[in-house]
Amino acid sequence: MSEHKEKDDYLPSNCFVTSMLTDMYQLTMTYAYWKGGRSDDVAVFDLLFRKNPFGGEYTIFAGLDECLRYVNVFGFSDTDVSNLRALFPEWEEKFWDYLLALDTSKIKVYAMREGAVAFPKVPMIRVEGPLGVAQLLETTFLCLVNFPSLVATNAARHRIAAGPTKKLSEFGLRRAQGPDGAMSASRYAYLGGFDATSNLAAGIKNDILLRGTHAHSFVSSYIGLHELNTKLLRRANSDEEVDFVDLCQNQLKLLKASRCNTGELAAFIAYAQAYPKGFLALVDTYDTLSSGVPNFLAVSLALNKLGYQPVGIRLDSGDLAYLSRECRKQFIQVSKAFSVPFEKLTIVASNDLNEEVLYSLRDQGHEIDSFGIGTHLVTCQRQPALGCVYKLVEINGSPRIKVSQDIVKVTIPGRKKPFRLYGRANQPVLDLLVLAGSPDPVVGERILCRHPFDSQKRVYISPQRVEPLHTLVWDGKSVPPLYSLQQCKEYCASQLKAVRSDHIRRLNPTPYKVSVTLELFTFLNDLWQSEVPIPEID
Numbered sequence: 001m002s003e004h005k006e007k008d009d010y011l012p013s014n015c016f017v018t019s020m021l022t023d024m025y026q027l028t029m030t031y032a033y034w035k036g037g038r039s040d041d042v043a044v045f046d047l048l049f050r051k052n053p054f055g056g057e058y059t060i061f062a063g064l065d066e067c068l069r070y071v072n073v074f075g076f077s078d079t080d081v082s083n084l085r086a087l088f089p090e091w092e093e094k095f096w097d098y099l100l101a102l103d104t105s106k107i108k109v110y111a112m113r114e115g116a117v118a119f120p121k122v123p124m125i126r127v128e129g130p131l132g133v134a135q136l137l138e139t140t141f142l143c144l145v146n147f148p149s150l151v152a153t154n155a156a157r158h159r160i161a162a163g164p165t166k167k168l169s170e171f172g173l174r175r176a177q178g179p180d181g182a183m184s185a186s187r188y189a190y191l192g193g194f195d196a197t198s199n200l201a202a203g204i205k206n207d208i209l210l211r212g213t214h215a216h217s218f219v220s221s222y223i224g225l226h227e228l229n230t231k232l233l234r235r236a237n238s239d240e241e242v243d244f245v246d247l248c249q250n251q252l253k254l255l256k257a258s259r260c261n262t263g264e265l266a267a268f269i270a271y272a273q274a275y276p277k278g279f280l281a282l283v284d285t286y287d288t289l290s291s292g293v294p295n296f297l298a299v300s301l302a303l304n305k306l307g308y309q310p311v312g313i314r315l316d317s318g319d320l321a322y323l324s325r326e327c328r329k330q331f332i333q334v335s336k337a338f339s340v341p342f343e344k345l346t347i348v349a350s351n352d353l354n355e356e357v358l359y360s361l362r363d364q365g366h367e368i369d370s371f372g373i374g375t376h377l378v379t380c381q382r383q384p385a386l387g388c389v390y391k392l393v394e395i396n397g398s399p400r401i402k403v404s405q406d407i408v409k410v411t412i413p414g415r416k417k418p419f420r421l422y423g424r425a426n427q428p429v430l431d432l433l434v435l436a437g438s439p440d441p442v443v444g445e446r447i448l449c450r451h452p453f454d455s456q457k458r459v460y461i462s463p464q465r466v467e468p469l470h471t472l473v474w475d476g477k478s479v480p481p482l483y484s485l486q487q488c489k490e491y492c493a494s495q496l497k498a499v500r501s502d503h504i505r506r507l508n509p510t511p512y513k514v515s516v517t518l519e520l521f522t523f524l525n526d527l528w529q530s531e532v533p534i535p536e537i538d
């Protein structure tokens, strides 16, 4: 086989994503399957999680496109084989021919749509095909789904906490877990509900709106007005150049602000000279209310006189609720006193924001229009990992079960189709797992839905709508349609809108029901009984 197996342009975003990006035990199992003559046994694996993250009751499924890109380039190169040969010199020669020839042409992948709201135990992805290959996909698939889904869910939670009208920008690049953590976080935060990113590379690569203000260093780099290389600024609608520095100083006098830092004023003037149409100032370097805001307003009034409209401010410390209200008050006062349209200037807030702070700000009342959120969003500080697993559920048509003392860890065996059943209000009521060979649920037909493990819990439902959650997305090659990031983002928003609000609420959200058919319930319990020896007490 050639050194690279690149097919078309459908390649993983990260160059580390190759068939060697896996746990060593996947390769040692591959060899043992091959030695045991099991490589071509037909396996079915489910990729699912057991517990929603962040103490919530929902999860956003993300990362599918990257899984399919990986499946598209799956395969071992000559270099991979020579590296593996050095590691495992005792492996039989013929195995290397087998490994070099491995591809995903016999693999089928069924999956939820990227951006779907997913619930515990319902497979987000089902992989079918030769055991030797399907097994090898485990680690990489998990790696490609866990973090994206976690970040997308985190972003969705921040969106819900901020409210639908606020602008949300992801500011996490500098604090992310390495370059891939940052690039993934920017992409999947957007999918989960953010509007923009400060990450230039991610914005350009993914066509995400780029947003940014300026740093404290820009402000503190100026000590006085003498550092400005020009005093001039051209009017918006003519070529006339005006002494802008004089104009700003005069406006400051009119504002009767006596405790302003002159270096800060110089920085704001310099920024306004560079961006007269996009003037937004970070106002907390010295003192927000007695220096930053009056300096900002003086420069803004001067810009107004030259025909420009300023954009707003960023607050990055202090009590953001209080400060934003005070700033808005001052904008309104100045609007009235000077007859300028400053009432609705944008207030951006940042500084260690997270879901809890967003809720708290809402409770207190604030005037912030836009939030810049970094560390907590991209590192998922509240819960740093999602526990997706990849479990064998069937081999050569025989269902397999992984039993555990801990009931939530028991896998639901067999090849299954998941459906979302909708009730009267056209809202999802429960997800139902049905054995693949059994009939699909039918609209208007009453069906018994059972809790997979708790025999007491069962409900009848006559669904108003039945939505199959899986579609075939890879059948030896990718199966269209492939959805763009924008489409995944829109799908995510529409899914979240459809879910009953009590599943989403902040405190004690209601768990969403995940059930199995009576047939699957009986099948699961019979298999459990037959596989687990009955303990004997003497």
Ligand SMILES: Nc1ncnc2c1ncn2[C@@H]1O[C@H](COP(=O)(O)OP(=O)(O)OP(=O)(O)O)[C@@H](O)[C@H]1O
Binding pocket: 316, 317, 318, 319, 320, 321, 322, 350, 351, 352, 353, 354, 357, 360, 361, 364
């Ligand atoms: N009104 C508010 N209600 C709840 N939390 C807030 C409010 N305003 C700000 N916060 C949060 O409180 C924390 C304050 O952080 P911190 O202790 O670093 O203060 P700071 O204002 O940045 O101080 P410093 O300027 O000394 O760095 C941040 O996480 C911020 O998001």
Ligand SMILES: O=P(O)(O)OC[C@H]1O[C@H](OP(=O)(O)OP(=O)(O)O)[C@H](O)[C@@H]1O
Binding pocket: 171, 172, 174, 175, 214, 215, 216, 217, 316, 350, 351, 352, 353, 372, 373, 374, 375, 376
């Ligand atoms: O707090 P986060 O949610 O992670 O958001 C990003 C933070 O990063 C920047 O601070 P930093 O001190 O790095 O630089 P600055 O001088 O621009 O404030 C910015 O001002 C925010 O406070």
Ligand SMILES: O=C(O)c1cccnc1
Binding pocket: 171, 172, 198, 211, 212, 213, 214, 215, 314, 350, 372, 374
């Ligand atoms: O543009 C900003 O204001 C920004 C970007 C990254 C981190 N903190 C702030």
Ligand SMILES: [Mg+2]
Binding pocket: 316, 351, 352
């Ligand atoms: Mg900061």
